[in-house]
Amino acid sequence: TLQDVAFGGRGAARNAVLVTPCLSGSDLQSSHCTLDEAFEDLDWETEKSLEAVACSTEGFLPPKVMLISSKVPKAEYIPTIIRRDDPSIIPILYDHEHATFEDILEEIEKKLSIYHKGAKIWKMLIFCQGGPGHLYLLKNKVATFAKVEKEEDMIHFWKRLSRLMSKVNPEPNVVHIMGCYILGNPNGEKLFQNLRTLMTPYRVTFESPLELSAQGKQMIETYFDFRLYRLWKSRQHSKLLDLDDVL
Structure with a gap:
């Protein structure tokens, strides 16, 4: 039976x-x-x-992660000009020449855990070099709309990064791009579209406004002391090493 x-x-x-x-x-x-x-x-x-x-948790502030490439001129000063009245800003300066995508992801995870266990990114700033339609993230690693479709390590990076984004934010999580004007040609919007697709099902929006626009000023003030940022910007390409004294 x-x-x-x-x-x-x-x-x-x-x-x-x-x-x-x-x-x-x-x-x-x-x-x-x-x-x-x-x-x-x-x-x-x-x-x-x-x-x-x-x-x-009482007093919890959603984290804002700043990813800063060492390739940006005078990048080492950027962590000193962030908003001092906002403890939720987490600056991460990475070595453009030697770091890997894995190094960057591990550092973000570590810093988020130190900030508050279980916390995820609501806003993010990627400050790196690049130009219309491309981001120069690492040495020999340029993100374009075509490359983020076919290069495995690039795809893996953005997918892993998406998993560090908030699931509870009622608004789409924002990734700001500074240091270059990526939307200078239509390929920039194509790149943003491909990145949004890669990061699905997480809701992520990409923004790269001109710094002199009202939107650009708002972006700068999200992360930086505006006065100190203007000062840094004015000395960014100067050979005079007087930023230490000023900042």
Whole structure:
């Protein structure tokens, strides 16, 4: 009987044949995808709950991460000109010549954990060199709309970065780009579109306004003491090493 098979009675287990429905290759693939999606949904909800607990702490301020490339002239001074009245700003200066994407991600994770365990990024500033349609993130690593579609390490970086973005922010998380005017030609908007797609299902928007515009001023004031930023900017390409005294 079925009960005998289930509990091993009368030697049935030895002779029992397990009958399973035949699954075609496409059925198996579909089943596998459904399982993956179920686990991803579970992970998403678990991580969202943990982040919600972190955010509910009294006095919690959503973190703003600043990623600063050492390739930017006088980059070493940037952490000294951030807003001093906002403890949620986390400056990270990375070595453009020698750092890897993995190094950057690990440093962001570490700094977020030190700031507040379970916290995720609501706003982010990437301060690096580049130009219309491209970002010069690391030595020999230029992000363009085409490269973020096909270069594995580039794809991996943006996907991993997306997982450090907030799941509880009621607004889309913002990534600001400074140090170059990436929207100087249509390829810049294509790059932003591809990055938004890569970072789905996280809601992320990319902005790179001109610094002299009203939007640009607002962006600068989100992260910097505006007066000190203007001062730094005016001396950024100067050979006079007087910034130490001024700042």
